[in-house]
Amino acid sequence: MKTETKILYHSAEAASLRQVTGWVSSTGRFYGNDERTARYDGCTHKLCEECGKHEHQRNWTCCDECRAKHAEQRYNAMPYAEWDDGMVYSQTLDRFFNDEEELREHLADNDDLRAETLRLVICEPEYAPIIDIDEIWNDYLPEDMYLSDVAPELADAIAKVNDILTETKPILSWRPGSYRTALAASGEESSAA
Structure with a gap:
């Protein structure tokens, strides 16, 4: 059995003054x-x-x-796709455009902008997600119980909502996708990819 050495607060062994550099x-x-x-x-x-x-x-x-150069390189590395109207995002302006007409109006109103410098990306829709009952209420339910056990009417209503979401696929928002694009008049073609 190890015995601990007793050191008093005021004794010389308790502490010593040292200089530290760093x-x-x-x-x-x-x-x-x-x-x-x-x-x-x-x-x-x-x-x-x-x-x-x-x-x-x-x-x-x-x-x-250098960050601008990297952003241009990442954009040019994206695959090219023709834009057949719909939502588009400009990386340069950090702005979404609903369609080609809105984008052309913006260019007409801003003489200092050129279509070739906008770094356009075709947008993809964000659909309303299916409601996951377990994810939402699982922490509140007793162990080994399901929402259909304690609130069957609510579980049925959510199932109906999920059926509607599956059938109609409502779009909640848009996000920049994986394809770069250009306005037809900008001179960039798919062969430029």
């Missing part, structure tokens, strides 16, 4: 030998590691120009 960020946090983390914590901006030319806020990995 990196302290501008926020006052101590990081020991971790200079990199101390510098990151203490800075507000960094020099872009990709181009080495521009400063950017520390929470980004690169500058605005």
Whole structure:
């Protein structure tokens, strides 16, 4: 059996004064030998590691120009599809357009915009999801019980709603899809993909 050595609060063995050196960020946090983390914590901006030319806020990995270049590369890597009307999203403007007419009106009202620079993406619908009874009320039900056991009328009503959702597939919203596109007059064709 191990016995613990007794050390009194005021004894010399309880504590000793030592000097410690290390990196302290501008926020006052101590990081020991971790200079990199101390510098990151203490800075507000960094020099872009990709181009080495521009400063950017520390929470980004690169500058605005490099991020724009990456966004253009990701867009150009997307497969191309012809746009046969419907909802479309402009990555450049961060805006949705209901149809080609609305987009053309926006271009006509903004002389500084060109259709080729909008980075258009064909949108896909977000349908109303089926109501999952277990996911919604499972935590409230007694163990080994189902909604149909405790509230059969409610379970039947939800089943009817789910039937309507399955039949009608109502669209709740739109989201940018997987295909880039262009206005027919912009000069880009599917062969440009």
